[in-house]
Amino acid sequence: MPLFTMVKRALANVTGKPATLMYPATPAKQYDVSRGHIVIAIEDCIFCGNCQRHCVSQAIVVDREARTWEIDRLRCIICGVCAEVCPKDCIFIEPDYHPSSVGPVVELVQGPPAPPKVEKKAKTEE
Amino acid sequence: MNEQKHTVIEIAVTDLLKKAEEYHTKGHRLVQIGCTPLGDRYEINYTFTTAWDFESLRITVHDGDEIPSISGTYWGAFIYENEIHDLFGLSVTDMNIDFQGHLIETRVPTPFKNPPKVTIVSKGGDAQ
Amino acid sequence: MSNQIVVPFGPQHPVLPEPIHLDLVLEDERVVEAVPTIGYVHRGLEKLVEKRDFKDYVLIAERICGICSFTHSVTYCNAIEHIMGIEVPPRAQFIRTIWMEYSRMHSHLLWLGLTADAMGFENLFMNAWRLREEILDDMEATTGGRVIQGSSKVGGIRLDIPDEKLGEMVDHLKSIRPLLEESNRIFTHDQTVRHRMRGLGVLSKEEAWDLGAVGPTARGSGCDMDVRSTGYSAYGELGFKPITFPHGDCLDRCLVRSEEVLAAVDLVERAVAKMPDGPIEEKVKGNPDGEYFAFSEQPRGECMHYVKANGKKNIVRHRVRTPTFTNIPPLVKMLAGIELADVPVVVLTIDPCIGCAER
Numbered sequence A: 001m002p003l004f005t006m007v008k009r010a011l012a013n014v015t016g017k018p019a020t021l022m023y024p025a026t027p028a029k030q031y032d033v034s035r036g037h038i039v040i041a042i043e044d045c046i047f048c049g050n051c052q053r054h055c056v057s058q059a060i061v062v063d064r065e066a067r068t069w070e071i072d073r074l075r076c077i078i079c080g081v082c083a084e085v086c087p088k089d090c091i092f093i094e095p096d097y098h099p100s101s102v103g104p105v106v107e108l109v110q111g112p113p114a115p116p117k118v119e120k121k122a123k124t125e126e
Numbered sequence B: 001m002n003e004q005k006h007t008v009i010e011i012a013v014t015d016l017l018k019k020a021e022e023y024h025t026k027g028h029r030l031v032q033i034g035c036t037p038l039g040d041r042y043e044i045n046y047t048f049t050t051a052w053d054f055e056s057l058r059i060t061v062h063d064g065d066e067i068p069s070i071s072g073t074y075w076g077a078f079i080y081e082n083e084i085h086d087l088f089g090l091s092v093t094d095m096n097i098d099f100q101g102h103l104i105e106t107r108v109p110t111p112f113k114n115p116p117k118v119t120i121v122s123k124g125g126d127a128q
Numbered sequence C: 001m002s003n004q005i006v007v008p009f010g011p012q013h014p015v016l017p018e019p020i021h022l023d024l025v026l027e028d029e030r031v032v033e034a035v036p037t038i039g040y041v042h043r044g045l046e047k048l049v050e051k052r053d054f055k056d057y058v059l060i061a062e063r064i065c066g067i068c069s070f071t072h073s074v075t076y077c078n079a080i081e082h083i084m085g086i087e088v089p090p091r092a093q094f095i096r097t098i099w100m101e102y103s104r105m106h107s108h109l110l111w112l113g114l115t116a117d118a119m120g121f122e123n124l125f126m127n128a129w130r131l132r133e134e135i136l137d138d139m140e141a142t143t144g145g146r147v148i149q150g151s152s153k154v155g156g157i158r159l160d161i162p163d164e165k166l167g168e169m170v171d172h173l174k175s176i177r178p179l180l181e182e183s184n185r186i187f188t189h190d191q192t193v194r195h196r197m198r199g200l201g202v203l204s205k206e207e208a209w210d211l212g213a214v215g216p217t218a219r220g221s222g223c224d225m226d227v228r229s230t231g232y233s234a235y236g237e238l239g240f241k242p243i244t245f246p247h248g249d250c251l252d253r254c255l256v257r258s259e260e261v262l263a264a265v266d267l268v269e270r271a272v273a274k275m276p277d278g279p280i281e282e283k284v285k286g287n288p289d290g291e292y293f294a295f296s297e298q299p300r301g302e303c304m305h306y307v308k309a310n311g312k313k314n315i316v317r318h319r320v321r322t323p324t325f326t327n328i329p330p331l332v333k334m335l336a337g338i339e340l341a342d343v344p345v346v347v348l349t350i351d352p353c354i355g356c357a358e359r
């Protein structure tokens, strides 16, 4: 009986497909909720710095004056706290992994120039 | 919500060995020994249990005090006592296996007493 | 009188997944004494709690261990929820339980594979890991992470599992159950496995109790000790019986784990059958003030999170007593008197996870 089990298993292994994926040639498995990497829709960002304050690994630096948003990809542990605390919901988690790298990966995203004050006033009046 | 029963009993440092002996004869096992730094003093909790009704003995010590070791009664206590010694720099006397600070060999000695300086990634980052 | 020599074992060793250093005092080929040293991966995560918001810290608590990750975050949440008197909705409790059982399955399958590998039984190793991959797929599809789930939060859970998905998960488990049973059969009956592990590293019931062994290490010695019987999360409603084996040798510790995989499948099926409807989280207001000792059963054994807070955003003290840490004294006892060649297998059977032993 054990021999029979073994032969069955051996045949399945010889004729079946490999159980592994040839990553990165074949993309890794992905699901809708997979946490791959963080992206920002910078147009909506108000540079409040909430994401920076709550980031558990200090991966984000927000500069209000220069209107930049910076993420250190290697510090980021893709926990999703920043996406949760953002008041404008402008941080998203994409399901695909960031490509691997051999050095530091710091991405600086430059926001659009601040809207002129007048325009802002008009908006609040609406 | 499921409460796990836990009684905390505050005792003096001198009573510790006697109490531990009592628990041992009653057939309790040692669950853990944990240290809590509270500014100028340290609380040390010795947790025992037979089934799931946990009991903790709590002693309060200060820097430089000597803590008697219960490893004479509970052989396995050496691991916690060495941990307390290595992380908080408190001295525990008469341990059955004394690692002399070599159980947890951290780069910064006694890291929980003199924490190394935290480098803050530019412009803070800590939750305020 | 024969000469004694000291052989250093680890921290880097082919059989050790994580860095523990053992100084083995040998007399010929026999171990007389073993002296463990840890501290190679001390990260000071317990200290970090003083610098982070207690709600965000859940994600750091989860990263204490790379395998029992989810149970760590749930235990930390339990502690905070008790201090603050938050009533977690039943659906969240049930889903937490499902994820905890999934992480138990994957941890045990990982361990069974590693043990097979330590014995040189490569085929069994790959078989166990292939099964683990099926578990991880379901895990990622529901939480978003393979081993670091990050889906628990203070007051509930971050994301719900829709009912259809729960049905699919049960069907999937049903389909891999025969494979799990087959691998279980191999561990119970195979000559190679029995020959390598029977009668090795014996820990008697009294010793296990006295030295503070927990988890499969204690249950393999016949101690009926499993925190899940206290009924935290949803275990109280699911009905639970600890699995114990009487001999206290390596094989019994191994069998406890392989039986627990099947028990976890049963628990998930029961949890899905009883799954209540309702919200998945409770709003958290204010800051914790007080202290609590939260216990839980991780794949590796009983784990304790002690949280002391004083009404501020940052917690005063978070102490984690992990199962590996308290399993070190029993390990030292087990190692005394065995052959040098058996050391790797015996060290592996306590399922050492040094990352969580040091935090």
Ligand code: SF4
Binding pocket: A040, A044, A045, A046, A047, A048, A049, A050, A051, A052, A062, A085, A086, A087, A088, A089, A090, A091
């Ligand atoms: S929390 Fe959102 S709006 Fe605020 S700085 Fe970060 S990305 Fe911008």
Ligand code: SF4
Binding pocket: A038, A054, A055, A056, A057, A058, A059, A060, A071, A075, A076, A077, A078, A079, A080, A081, A082, A083
């Ligand atoms: S995902 Fe987490 S670690 Fe990464 S930037 Fe956001 S908060 Fe920081």
